[in-house]
Amino acid sequence: MRKVYLAGPEVFLPDAAAVLAQKAALAREYGFHPLTPGGPHPGADVLGAFDFGLVIGRSCEAQMNEADFVIANLTPYRGIGADTGTVFEVGFMRGQGKPLFAYTNTTRDHFARVSEDHYRGAELSRAGLLTRGPDGLLIEDHAMRDNLMIDTAIHESGGSFCAADAADPARDMTAFRAALTAARTWWAAR
Amino acid sequence: MRKVYLAGPEVFLPDAAAVLAQKAALAREYGFHPLTPGGPHPGADVLGAFDFGLVIGRSCEAQMNEADFVIANLTPYRGIGADTGTVFEVGFMRGQGKPLFAYTNTTRDHFARVSEDHYRGAELSRAGLLTRGPDGLLIEDHAMRDNLMIDTAIHESGGSFCAADAADPARDMTAFRAALTAARTWWAAR
Numbered sequence: 525m526r527k528v529y530l531a532g533p534e535v536f537l538p539d540a541a542a543v544l545a546q547k548a549a550l551a552r553e554y555g556f557h558p559l560t561p562g563g564p565h566p567g568a569d570v571l572g573a574f575d576f577g578l579v580i581g582r583s584c585e586a587q588m589n590e591a592d593f594v595i596a597n598l599t600p601y602r603g604i605g606a607d608t609g610t611v612f613e614v615g616f617m618r619g620q621g622k623p624l625f626a627y628t629n630t631t632r633d634h635f636a637r638v639s640e641d642h643y644r645g646a647e648l649s650r651a652g653l654l655t656r657g658p659d660g661l662l663i664e665d666h667a668m669r670d671n672l673m674i675d676t677a678i679h680e681s682g683g684s685f686c687a688a689d690a691a692d693p694a695r696d697m698t699a700f701r702a703a704l705t706a707a708r709t710w711w712a713a714r
Numbered sequence: 715m716r717k718v719y720l721a722g723p724e725v726f727l728p729d730a731a732a733v734l735a736q737k738a739a740l741a742r743e744y745g746f747h748p749l750t751p752g753g754p755h756p757g758a759d760v761l762g763a764f765d766f767g768l769v770i771g772r773s774c775e776a777q778m779n780e781a782d783f784v785i786a787n788l789t790p791y792r793g794i795g796a797d798t799g800t801v802f803e804v805g806f807m808r809g810q811g812k813p814l815f816a817y818t819n820t821t822r823d824h825f826a827r828v829s830e831d832h833y834r835g836a837e838l839s840r841a842g843l844l845t846r847g848p849d850g851l852l853i854e855d856h857a858m859r860d861n862l863m864i865d866t867a868i869h870e871s872g873g874s875f876c877a878a879d880a881a882d883p884a885r886d887m888t889a890f891r892a893a894l895t896a897a898r899t900w901w902a903a904r
Contacts, residue, residue, distance in 0.1 A: 538850035569843060576843070577856030581866025588809075602832050602851075603793035609861040611798045615805025616867075619778075642792050653766070660728040661792075666767030671799040676771025677806075 526711055528556040529588050531614065532597025533607035534694075535562040543695055550697060551595075554704040559587040588616055595703045596626040598670055598685070599693050604637040606670055618677040625683040625707045627699035628669055629690040635665045682710065716901055718746040719778050721804065722787025723797035724884070725752040733885055740887060741785075744894040749777040778806055785893045786816040788860055788875070789883050794827040796860055808867040815873045815897045817889035818859055819880040825855045872900065 528551055534543045544560045551558035561584045568579045588594070594617040598606035605611075606628070617624055632640075638657070639648060646658045655663045668675035669685050678685045684706035690696030718741050724733045734750045741748035751774045758769045778784070784807040788796035795801075796818070807814055822830075828847070829838060836848045845853045858865035859875050868875045874896035880886030 536852040538846065540852075572857075573855060574857045577854070577858050577862040578866050578869060581862050582870065584863060585808075585867070585870070602828070603795070605793070605798045607861070608795045608798065608801045609863040611801045612805035612808075612861065612863040612867065615802035615807075616809035617805075618775075618802075619806035619809025638792070656728065662726040662730075664767070665763060667762075667764045668767050671797070671802065672767040672771050673774060673799040673802040676768050677775070677802065679768060680772065680775070 525555065525557045526592045527559055527590060528707065529559045529561075529591035529594045529613070529617070530597075531561065531594050531610045533599075533601045533610060534597065537694060546697065547700065550701065550704060554708050556704070556707070559591050561587065584613070585616070588613060589620075591617070591622070593617070593623045593625065593683075593707065595700070595707060596624070597628070597700070598626045598674065599629040600637060604642050605634075606674070611671075611674060614674055614677065618681060622681070623683045623707075623710060624678045624681040625686075625703045625710075626674075626678055627686040627688075627703040629688065629693035629696050629699055631687045631689050634668055634670050635663060638663050683707070684710075715745065715747045716782045717749055717780060718897065719749045719751075719781035719784045719803070719807070720787075721751065721784055721800045723789075723791045723800060724787065727884060736887065737890065740891065740894060744898050746894070746897070749781050751777065774803070775806070778803060779810075781807070781812070783807070783813040783815065783873075783897065785890070785897060786814070787818070787890070788816045788864065789819040790827060794832050795824075796864070801861075801864060804864055804867065808871060812871070813873045813897075813900060814868045814871040815876075815893045815900075816864075816868055817876040817878075817893040819878065819883035819886050819889055821877045821879050824858055824860050825853060828853050873897070874900075 530547050548558040565579050568576045596610050596614050601607035643657045649656045655665050686699045686702035688699040720737050738748040755769050758766045786800050786804050791797035833847045839846045845855050876889045876892035878889040
């Protein structure tokens, strides 16, 4: 049975345990063995804040080293892009050459979020292929869901980046199910 | 001569070429062979937007595969955290077990940025070791500069995460020089 690392910012939710349990159950339903971040870290509460952080980080790295692939929740988190911890994990798995599957609970792409949410519809400057914000910073316009390193890595790994709009973007499982379906198909062909 | 991949959101600046050239020159001054993202991609302009993005992404991955280590600019970019493309690259290099060096042009840590910038000083709820925003989301409070996966990976790799406040956070080289110094010391001991 293939092991999937379930990366995502669910760990920060007030109902994290319930949402992670639901994702793990769904992964099993699709035939995978789930590895989830977080969980209890016995004794960590007597450590200092920094060392407590290291314990969690090491635990997540160990699970990624054990996993065959990742399904990452890249729904925008506290801003216009994916949670940085989750993005780190996508890069980590790509660095090891493992297949990447991901999902986001919005169909609004990177360019839409940067131009509409970050720049709030301010006038953009266009020169050839390049579009820039009023502060002069380039806005990636590659019909990609997030930063091009992320979309490229998923594409090159042979995986899928699924998207669906959701009333509750922090918890909806529609796009996650689509990613599970894509992963099941991918592994079945091997 | 060790090869360093110079990750960072400088590629989005209007004066990207000049800033990247300056960083490359500094890396050489410290005894490293610099590999920088971006650069010309001949023929890419006749591709569609998505395929153009893939060309850039593949080029960056090839440079990371060639590099011995990374120095990542993790200065907050368009929000409270580091540029997601750069974070992906830190994860990529960590997944390959390479040493990680990083810098940020602010000394305000992750907790300060989330609580003050994202929640704009709204009242937080505290229960034991856990602090949450008014929306219930956990705020990592580990005396770390960014998400704990990033800080942990840098620490565990034996590298350094340097910080200095700067009048021009997008271009200042003080913290970059500190990271170069740390990397030179690290490699000299090998």
